[in-house]
Amino acid sequence: MDLLINDKKYNVAAEPGESLLNVLRNRLDLTGSKYGCGEGSCGACTVLIDGTAARSCITPAGTTVGKKIITIEGVAKNGELHAVQKAFLRADAFQCAYCAPGMVMSAVSLLGKTASPSETQIKAAMQGNICRCGTYPRIMKAIQEAANI
């Protein structure tokens, strides 16, 4: 199948029903999207599909043919970090940072739809992303800061 990932075309031989996450990580070496649960409940694998956050671990790769997929490797443009990444860096948000790519992707999706989200809206949009280190207050701060740019 042909997939459009980070504005680049890939031809991949995926198994029927194979998850987009597996294709990204194990066939294309795009390992920025993480495995955390395999059931869409932790958010570590979040990517954008046509601009909307999606859990790539429960998204069959075949359903994304013809759609525009953006992964964490594709949010920075021409070597310049995305505003959300910059805000996360400034907030020094992370501890182990395994959740970081998924958090960034969910936040990019949110701000793409709602430029100035309220705290409640941020919490609702990020509820599916687990940070086991508990850095939520700093992530919240980073998203609010990115929204105000």
Place this chain on the structure above:
Amino acid sequence: MKEQKEKDPIAPEQYELRSPPPYEFSMNRRNFFGVLGSGLAITFTLGNLPGAALSGAETYNEDSVAAWIHINGEGKVTVYSGKAEVGQNIRTSLSQIVAEELHVPIDKITMVLGDTALTPYDRGTFGSRSIPYMGPQLRKAAATAREILLDMAASEWKADRASLFIEAGEIRQRASGKAINIGQLTKGKQLMKPVNDNVPVTPGDQWKVTGTSVPKVNGESFLTGKHKFTSDMALPDMLHGKMLRPPAYGATLLSADISAAKSMKGVTVVRDGDFIGVLAADLMVAGKALKAIKTEWKIPEHPSRDTIFEFLKAHAEKAEGSDNDSSRDIASGFDNAAVRESQTFYIDYIAHAPLEPRAGLAQWSGNKLTVWTGTQRPFGVQEDLAEVFNIPKENIRVIQPDTGSGYGGKHTGEAGIEAARLARDAGRPVKVVWTREEEFTWAYFRPAGVIEVKAAAASDGAVTTWEFQNYNSGGSGIETPYAVANKKIQFHPVASPLRQGSYRGLAATANVFARESVMNDLALQLNMDPLTFRLKNLKDERMKDVLEAAARKFNWGESKVAAGHGVGIACGSEKGGYVATCAEISTGDDGEVKVERVVVAFECGAIINPGHLENQIQGAVIQGLGGALFEYIDFKDGRILNPFFSKYRVPRFGDTPQLDVVMLNRKDIPSAGAGETPILGIAPAIRNAIVDATGKKLYTLPLIPKGLT
């Protein structure tokens, strides 16, 4: 254990101790410079054993706290330490310490961590030991390097040493304006110097780099997805490995038919007794092959969650504790007291659930083995590999890439060992990444426990009797900080039916919960404010300081609590850190308890990085919310029933309260670690707030797995 605790207040406790290997440097002087290039190297061990790195084959005790600092010809500083970065941001704080003493910009420092071939032995990253033990040692090593560099410049310039100073990676002379990069001084030389134990280090009130909020040094690589966790790594010709797991704890394999799996294209099956794994270049194929194995198991009887507490009581071993005279009778003091509490607490097993599950990548080259794995004990994993493969550990290199967290849950190296066993048969590199279900089931848990407390106080509010019996949780945090003469405190180990081990704060999460709950309820009986009651019974000024700081920020006792809301307070101390926590909760009609507002005051001596300390404290409180309110491992007949994030609830954005952190900076007190102790206060503070709001006294952790009923 007792003796060790007395010598060292932050010694690791039972679940952290493992028999360590005798230490040998894997790198001697010749290959040290061979690998690093020429320059200046500072080496040391705890106790400053003479000639440490020079001899190449000395045996050191298990407490060796060693590191090397090397300065190359370009002035690049490389620090080698066996510590593991698992999100506590030790890479940053140790860099700060070296930058401070050596007066080099922090971006000129590279920290090489957790690599058994490159770093000196370190028995593991646990017990909040990196800052109090490795920190001062590195500080001395960097200061020693600084002094030697000043000596070298003075001699080269034939200048008065007192006229020289070091700044921004250069030795400079005030009057002449002369300057030389430290790399130019060391270029082409092979100088190996031991640390000077008496070298002057920068006092806390003159810190410029330590004590500031330096951001995570390699933060960007995580935010762009560039950092390769073990689970992200790949080698040419690598195979993916999947392991056959038993259906239940204690199950033994009766039969396994591997023929169908074996006949699949591109699949290799490795069998070694009950150890069965499948390999394929394609992870999907490996998964299918695993499913194709037909097995029969014998499943023994096994305790379930609904019987675990009876089991723990019934199978308790001989007690150990600070007051081990079990014949002593403290009953009369209890019976005759003005107020009494007699309570039993039940603590569930909980999971660390690090977001990166266990992962290992292994490669054999002849009889030499390299394993990459996310572990808090790279040298421990090396030792385990040497044992299971019966090869000298000099033939084994374990590398620990910065890891997707641990919280005490990654002291082991299962995935690395499995990958190595599979790779040996395959003759190709093998990666094993555990699924979330495997991580929830076959890693280890924070111990379950039963805690029985009998306590009494006089009408003036003095605690008079304290009996505390802990079954299986562990001894950490079991001592009471309150002054009480008549006490008996005992810990009864149990052979746990589920695999258990270290957890953030260890048993202190359970022991402090029980203690602070009882203290709360005694205060209520006495009609005393729970803060006043605690302060009255405390002698430790540092504990009083955090309690008062938290109460002040929280406006404890000053503002009226809203209807349906309640407030609670708790405090604790472990591993050289002091924490006090105030919580305000509200209850809803649905039985949900919402934690509205939390204030935590924490003191761990001199603060190395305030930003990262605040982050650790917030993180500990939020992680602690899970264990306090809803996290538990459900199991029946040896099967884990909730091994998924969809069934095992962890704290999420919506659970995050308004969270204020007060950090007390005691520059006069050596820095302690901070990764664990801030977790201690949140569970009892919430529990006591629920009592305040509803009158309901809860005695379990988690408090409300099914909501407030």
